[in-house]
Amino acid sequence: MRRKKKISISLIILHIVMGVLSIIWIYPYVWLLLSSFKPSEEIFTRTIPTRLTIDHYKFILIMAGKMERPFVRALFNSIFISFTVTFSVVISSAFIGYALSRLEFKGRNTIVNFIIFQMLFPGFMFIVPLFVLIRALGLINTYSAVILPSLISAWGVFMFTQSYKSIPRDYIEAAKLDGANTFWIIMRLMMPLTRSTASIVGLFTFIGIWDNFMWPLIVIRDYNKMPLAVLLASFNHEYSSYVGPLLAASVIQTIPMVIIFLILRKYFLQGISLSLK
Amino acid sequence: MMQDSIFWRVFLNTMNFMAYFIPMVITAAFLFALALMKVRIFRTFFTLSFLVAYVSSGVGYSILFSNLFSETGPVNNLIYKFTGKTIPWFSDPQLALFSIALMVTWKFVGYYGLILFAGLQAIPKSLYEAAELDGANNWVKFWKITLPLVNPALTTVLVFAINLTFGIFTEPYMITGGGPMRRTLTFMMYMYTTAFQRMKPSYASTLAIATGLMSYGLVVLVRKLIEREVSLT
Numbered sequence: 001m002r003r004k005k006k007i008s009i010s011l012i013i014l015h016i017v018m019g020v021l022s023i024i025w026i027y028p029y030v031w032l033l034l035s036s037f038k039p040s041e042e043i044f045t046r047t048i049p050t051r052l053t054i055d056h057y058k059f060i061l062i063m064a065g066k067m068e069r070p071f072v073r074a075l076f077n078s079i080f081i082s083f084t085v086t087f088s089v090v091i092s093s094a095f096i097g098y099a100l101s102r103l104e105f106k107g108r109n110t111i112v113n114f115i116i117f118q119m120l121f122p123g124f125m126f127i128v129p130l131f132v133l134i135r136a137l138g139l140i141n142t143y144s145a146v147i148l149p150s151l152i153s154a155w156g157v158f159m160f161t162q163s164y165k166s167i168p169r170d171y172i173e174a175a176k177l178d179g180a181n182t183f184w185i186i187m188r189l190m191m192p193l194t195r196s197t198a199s200i201v202g203l204f205t206f207i208g209i210w211d212n213f214m215w216p217l218i219v220i221r222d223y224n225k226m227p228l229a230v231l232l233a234s235f236n237h238e239y240s241s242y243v244g245p246l247l248a249a250s251v252i253q254t255i256p257m258v259i260i261f262l263i264l265r266k267y268f269l270q271g272i273s274l275s276l277k
Numbered sequence: 278m279m280q281d282s283i284f285w286r287v288f289l290n291t292m293n294f295m296a297y298f299i300p301m302v303i304t305a306a307f308l309f310a311l312a313l314m315k316v317r318i319f320r321t322f323f324t325l326s327f328l329v330a331y332v333s334s335g336v337g338y339s340i341l342f343s344n345l346f347s348e349t350g351p352v353n354n355l356i357y358k359f360t361g362k363t364i365p366w367f368s369d370p371q372l373a374l375f376s377i378a379l380m381v382t383w384k385f386v387g388y389y390g391l392i393l394f395a396g397l398q399a400i401p402k403s404l405y406e407a408a409e410l411d412g413a414n415n416w417v418k419f420w421k422i423t424l425p426l427v428n429p430a431l432t433t434v435l436v437f438a439i440n441l442t443f444g445i446f447t448e449p450y451m452i453t454g455g456g457p458m459r460r461t462l463t464f465m466m467y468m469y470t471t472a473f474q475r476m477k478p479s480y481a482s483t484l485a486i487a488t489g490l491m492s493y494g495l496v497v498l499v500r501k502l503i504e505r506e507v508s509l510t
Binding site: 011014015017018019021022023025026028029031032035043044047120121122123124125127128129131132207210211213214218229230232233236243246247249250251253254257258260261262265268269272 | 337
């Protein structure tokens with residue numbers, strides 16, 4: 001009886017400690033969100049503001065545009081780039097993954113091994129050669145410079161190859177007997193059966209490309225073509241005293257990812273445990 | 278490159294960062310994973326509140342933390358109330374690197390903790406029950422069962438953390454710009470400034486290869502030293 005009581009007390013303490021820590025972990029977000037609605041003079045002086053204002057958002061979305069820092073455009077640039085890349089990565093990975101796991105052709109294993117091998121190299125090793133290539137193609141300062149290098153993802157191909165292996169060959173044979181071609185098999189049979197893989201690949205690609213900072217910083221110099229992250233960084237560099245608008249812009253950059261994460265958390269958690277294997 | 282004093286400064290910074298970051302994040306992630314195993318209620322809430330840090334965008338959270346920890350920011354206000362002093366988080370040469378390690382830890386504890394949690398969950402309960410019958414206490418159970426069996430997950434987390442250390446760019450670029458006194462200059466920042474501001478792409482490529490080899494060598498070393506085959510038969 002005594003033993004049982006002791007355990008329950010330590011359990012209660014554990015829950016309280018975890019609860020406090022969780023709140024500390026969320027606190028930066030709460031502070032960010034709250035501060036972006038505070039009047040400028042209260043950001044650092046009051047925890048609870050006397051009144052809420054949307055001046056900072058107005059400033060960043062309307063005034064900054066007149067200062068040739070077009071945040072609305074940057075937001076759409078980011079959305080456009082992220083959606084294009086995500087769409088392309090999911091589709092190309094689905095097709096390449098099918099070829100590598102279900103089609104028989106010469107040199108298949110070599111290609112699979114090569115894809116795994118090149119995943120070992122950290123991305124930063126290719127930045128200079130990639131820049132030289134993009135410049136030679138005359139693509140500096142275009143959307144293509146940001147989009148092109150990310151169109152195909154070795155990790156995505158690998159994920160699809162792994163998940164296709166669990167689909168019985170009979171399904172494909174049956175579809176072929178019904179007269180389906182390869183395109184139809186992938187789009188209507190394989191993709192729906194591996195919906196969670198597609199979601200994981202799409203989600204992580206989207207968050208990764210939205211957060212991508214160094215590469216667009218290198219290849220985009222034109223304020224009108226900058227994704228949100230780069231424009232925000234340059235705004236921070238030049239107008240670091242505009243704390244309120246900066247925080248509002250940070251909200252615009254970060255909160256969409258938080259919302260996507262909260263909606264698709266199931267796939268996110270699956271993705272984390274899959275990356276262990 | 279061997280005679281480049283900035284290169285060695287960056288090398289020391291990276292080692293210094295690793296000495297702060299890796300013990301901090303591994304310990305915190307492990308405690309988080311162990312606590313999550315014990316927790317009965319609100320498990321989803323705890324998981325999500327730690328994991329939500331992981332999806333924060335690099336630029337946004339750098340701006341957020343540079344304000345949160347600024348001279349007049351809420352963290353320093355709190356410290357001032359209790360001690361009468363403020364801490365120069367990002368302007369003191371030695372402290373700046375530690376502060377960056379601290380905010381990166383904030384971001385990654387949930388993610389690494391969940392990887393470890395998945396590893397912990399894979400350990401069969403029967404092992405602990407058998408150990409209890411043999412009279413093992415919690416300490417022995419942790420060192421003889423938990424730690425050896427969670428080894429693959431632990432290795433994964435360590436490799437992730439090493440790769441992250443060598444690839445860190447956004448946080449020092451946004452917050453300190455490599456300063457004060459080049460103490461937060463990282464390999465990625467040095468590479469970036471060499472290639473695109475000082476226009477020496479070939480030297481930047483040399484740096485990239487050297488950095489790649491270093492991180493790869495360290496990963497191989499870690500796997501040699503701590504990775505053990507785990508079989509549950």
